[in-house]
Amino acid sequence: MKAMIVVNPSSGSEQAKEYVSQLNIRLKEQFDEIVIKETQKAGDALNFSAQASKEQFGAVFLMGGDGTVNEGINGVAKQNYQPDIGIIPLGTINNFARVLGISMKPEEAIKQINFKHKKDVDIGKVNDQFFVSTVSAGSIPETVQHVDEESKETFGSLAYLLEGIKALNNDENLTYQMMLDDQDFEEEYSMVLIGLSSFVFGIETVFSFAKMDDGYFNMLCLKESTATEKIKLIPELFHDDENYSDKLSVKRFKSAELRIKNGKKMNTTVDGDKGPAFPVHLEIYPQFLTVFVPKD
Numbered sequence: 001m002k003a004m005i006v007v008n009p010s011s012g013s014e015q016a017k018e019y020v021s022q023l024n025i026r027l028k029e030q031f032d033e034i035v036i037k038e039t040q041k042a043g044d045a046l047n048f049s050a051q052a053s054k055e056q057f058g059a060v061f062l063m064g065g066d067g068t069v070n071e072g073i074n075g076v077a078k079q080n081y082q083p084d085i086g087i088i089p090l091g092t093i094n095n096f097a098r099v100l101g102i103s104m105k106p107e108e109a110i111k112q113i114n115f116k117h118k119k120d121v122d123i124g125k126v127n128d129q130f131f132v133s134t135v136s137a138g139s140i141p142e143t144v145q146h147v148d149e150e151s152k153e154t155f156g157s158l159a160y161l162l163e164g165i166k167a168l169n170n171d172e173n174l175t176y177q178m179m180l181d182d183q184d185f186e187e188e189y190s191m192v193l194i195g196l197s198s199f200v201f202g203i204e205t206v207f208s209f210a211k212m213d214d215g216y217f218n219m220l221c222l223k224e225s226t227a228t229e230k231i232k233l234i235p236e237l238f239h240d241d242e243n244y245s246d247k248l249s250v251k252r253f254k255s256a257e258l259r260i261k262n263g264k265k266m267n268t269t270v271d272g273d274k275g276p277a278f279p280v281h282l283e284i285y286p287q288f289l290t291v292f293v294p295k296d
Helices: 016-027 044-054 066-077 095-099 106-112 139-146 149-155 158-166 227-238
Strands: 002-007 033-038 059-064 084-089 118-126 129-131 134-137 174-180 183-189 191-195 217-222 248-253 255-260 267-270 273-277 280-292
Touching: 002 016, 002 044, 002 066, 016 033, 016 059, 016 106, 033 044, 044 059, 044 066, 059 066, 066 084, 066 095, 066 118, 066 129, 066 273, 066 280, 084 095, 084 106, 129 273, 183 217, 183 248
Parallel strands: 002 033, 002 059, 059 084, 084 280
Antiparallel strands: 118 129, 118 280, 134 191, 134 267, 174 183, 174 255, 191 217, 217 248, 255 280, 267 273
């Protein structure tokens, strides 16, 4: 049985090559052949993972940040056969790895691998793109697309918060037309955030009630508010309960159609990168992927 390692050598750490070597040794305990693929440009992780699916590899191990993981998941999800997925985080936020309970230290994440301990998890699809963490819209979440690598290296996850704060005064309210399952409504929001699990932007408690295998999307919408009011709302994201301000609206659903009234052009942000433009269709794929998780 074969396994593929897909690694972004520029992601997170200059020690990526050493981590690949450690993972290679670990995988030889279970697999007869290990194929190592290094990404050089956008789309490489998707293509490598798709190749592994078509050739029916036993597993694909994705080493990188959320962008590498998103590409790798899209590569396997679009095929008729899906290998088991392993995640070794090398990025800044690593939402998917966090929700799986995987260590943020690559060497520890490699040691955690238990070939018999797996979990079937949900993934989402927005238009033609699959995702494992979030889809968002609005000027605040859009800032994550513009955080440069130097800022990530210097400030870590704080870099995203700093960019988000800069966008507070430029926030714009838009009228969203939504059909969530069989409910149709129209509302003004400055931000729409849709997640598959409790972790969003590295924060574990945004959707404290959410599970990675419950078959539901969770949506947090921010109503019209001042910059000061938005800052005061931040602590609510860290509360392990469902008591939100009246400035925040929370919804759960399995499929959705989202439009922006008057045809305003806007792209979504998907797993931290630029995603499809509105209008968008969202659909959940319950327990679609099998992933390796730590035994504990």
